[in-house]
Amino acid sequence: MDSISEHVSYKEATRSNTALRRGIENIPDTPLYWVNNINQYAFKLNNTIFRGNIGDIYNKDMIRKNKNTHQITICTHGNLCKTLLSGNICKFYHDPNELKEILDTKITKSIYNEYKLLYRNFMNTSWLHTEKHRNIKNNSMRRFGSRDTLKYDFDLMQINDIEYNDQCILNYKHQCIHDILVIIGLNNKNVINQKTVPDKVSYKDISNRFSLLNDADIDI
Numbered sequence: 001m002d003s004i005s006e007h008v009s010y011k012e013a014t015r016s017n018t019a020l021r022r023g024i025e026n027i028p029d030t031p032l033y034w035v036n037n038i039n040q041y042a043f044k045l046n047n048t049i050f051r052g053n054i055g056d057i058y059n060k061d062m063i064r065k066n067k068n069t070h071q072i073t074i075c076t077h078g079n080l081c082k083t084l085l086s087g088n089i090c091k092f093y094h095d096p097n098e099l100k101e102i103l104d105t106k107i108t109k110s111i112y113n114e115y116k117l118l119y120r121n122f123m124n125t126s127w128l129h130t131e132k133h134r135n136i137k138n139n140s141m142r143r144f145g146s147r148d149t150l151k152y153d154f155d156l157m158q159i160n161d162i163e164y165n166d167q168c169i170l171n172y173k174h175q176c177i178h179d180i181l182v183i184i185g186l187n188n189k190n191v192i193n194q195k196t197v198p199d200k201v202s203y204k205d206i207s208n209r210f211s212l213l214n215d216a217d218i219d220i
């Protein structure tokens with residue numbers, strides 16, 4: 001692996017005159033876009049598209065009791081899903097970008113619009129990482145991402161369980177944009193904009209908006 005993408009090598013991404021920055025204040029802003037026809041946020045970074053929405057996170061108990069949970073897993077039937085093709089709403093997630101392929105041929109605009117408004121939701125434990133891929137209980141967990149095993153994980157994924165990998169990678173991508181949007185939200189609310197946090201905050205002072213974070217006096 002000597003490149004990040006077809007167009008950008010690791011060296012260019014880190015050492016070229018255009019990529020190298022002396023400090024974080026010199027990093028250009030990457031805009032976030034709203035893509036209307038799929039009802040998703042998106043941006044392109046290093047030739048990789050990140051897209052999606054913020055979803056609900058259900059705890060395992062709610063799922064076990066089947067309490068109004070939906071769109072937690074990706075429909076394994078994709079555009080061949082019988083529920084979808086019969087004009088009904090599937091309990092499993094269908095990506096609007098994929099549904100576009102059968103719009104006006106196998107599904108109507110009104111069904112497409114209904115699916116477009118269903119966000120990908122998650123199980124709280126799906127952010128957990130495991131090295132034990134073969135355990136069925138770990139199906140929804142992350143199977144790659146640890147620095148020490150990343151190269152080995154990627155190599156292994158090219159020869160093993162291709163179909164299962166697709167699900168795993170899609171989960172990771174959906175969680176990634178979910179997390180990024182949550183972080184942008186935090187930043188917009190100034191919750192994590194450290195420059196606006198006073199040097200010393202009295203958390204007991206209710207006139208201070210940061211006081212809600214903690215009711216103890218903390219030096220930061």
Ligand SMILES: [Zn+2]
Pocket residue numbers: 075076077078081082083084090091092094
């Ligand atoms: Zn389905």
